[in-house]
Amino acid sequence: AQTVTQSQPEMSVQEAETVTLSCTYDTSESDYYLFWYKQPPSRQMILVIRQEAYKQQNATENRFSVNFQKAAKSFSLKISDSQLGDAAMYFCAYSYAGGTSYGKLTFGQGTILTVHP
Amino acid sequence: DSGVTQTPKHLITATGQRVTLRCSPRSGDLSVYWYQQSLDQGLQFLIQYYNGEERAKGNILERFSAQQFPDLHSELNLSSLELGDSALYFCASTAGATSREQYFGPGTRLTVT
Numbered sequence: 279a280q281t282v283t284q285s286q287p288e289m290s291v292q293e294a295e296t297v298t299l300s301c302t303y304d305t306s307e308s309d310y311y312l313f314w315y316k317q318p319p320s321r322q323m324i325l326v327i328r329q330e331a332y333k334q335q336n337a338t339e340n341r342f343s344v345n346f347q348k349a350a351k352s353f354s355l356k357i358s359d360s361q362l363g364d365a366a367m368y369f370c371a372y373s374y375a376g377g378t379s380y381g382k383l384t385f386g387q388g389t390i391l392t393v394h395p
Numbered sequence: 396d397s398g399v400t401q402t403p404k405h406l407i408t409a410t411g412q413r414v415t416l417r418c419s420p421r422s423g424d425l426s427v428y429w430y431q432q433s434l435d436q437g438l439q440f441l442i443q444y445y446n447g448e449e450r451a452k453g454n455i456l457e458r459f460s461a462q463q464f465p466d467l468h469s470e471l472n473l474s475s476l477e478l479g480d481s482a483l484y485f486c487a488s489t490a491g492a493t494s495r496e497q498y499f500g501p502g503t504r505l506t507v508t
Contacts, residue, residue, distance in 0.1 A: 383428070
């Protein structure tokens with residue numbers, strides 16, 4: 279079974295600084311997707327960024343970028359120029375694209391990010 | 396706004412009761428996924444439907460069931476409720492049978508007293 283581990287229960291960053299959230303996963307599959315979701319106090323789950331396992335290039339979305347290390351099964355999220363609105367719980371998630379999993383997401387435990395003004 | 400709607404937003408009920416949570420996927424999306432978020436278990440996948448058919452099952456209790464209707468909305472039925480069923484229930488939708496990315500509804504907060 280696939281597992282996703284976020285080893286940092288909490289992180290903090292100063293506004294305008296950079297922070298990196300860690301995620302590791304375990305799978306025997308070669309074709310899968312990885313995601314970072316943000317859950318602000320409103321509880322809405324918001325997709326931040328997506329990475330396809332077959333792509334070597336790291337995904338980037340504005341101030342958000344990932345460091346995808348397939349061999350190490352590591353998928354970290356870097357937030358640059360942190361803003362107060364980035365404060366939230368961040369979840370790393372895995373999805374296997376084939377077989378009978380049909381895209382269900384397996385989530386990590388989450389990391390609470392605090393942004394200090 | 397993800398385009399996925401869930402009703403009700405909040406639900407308070409007593410142990411032993413039965414409730415129905417409703418989800419309407421984004422326009423054009425055929426897949427609906429249900430997830431449970433609780434303090435004890437974190438975020439867990441419950442069940443997936445694609446175009447009216449059950450496609451995948453996760454850690455869904457036998458007291459829970461779901462279905463997807465011809466208009467593609469989905470309902471999650473929770474029966475014989477226990478205190479431990481108190482959680483935030485999300486549905487998410489995506490266009491195909493497998494998802495590159497899922498769009499989540501705002502969730503239904505269930506409190507069992």
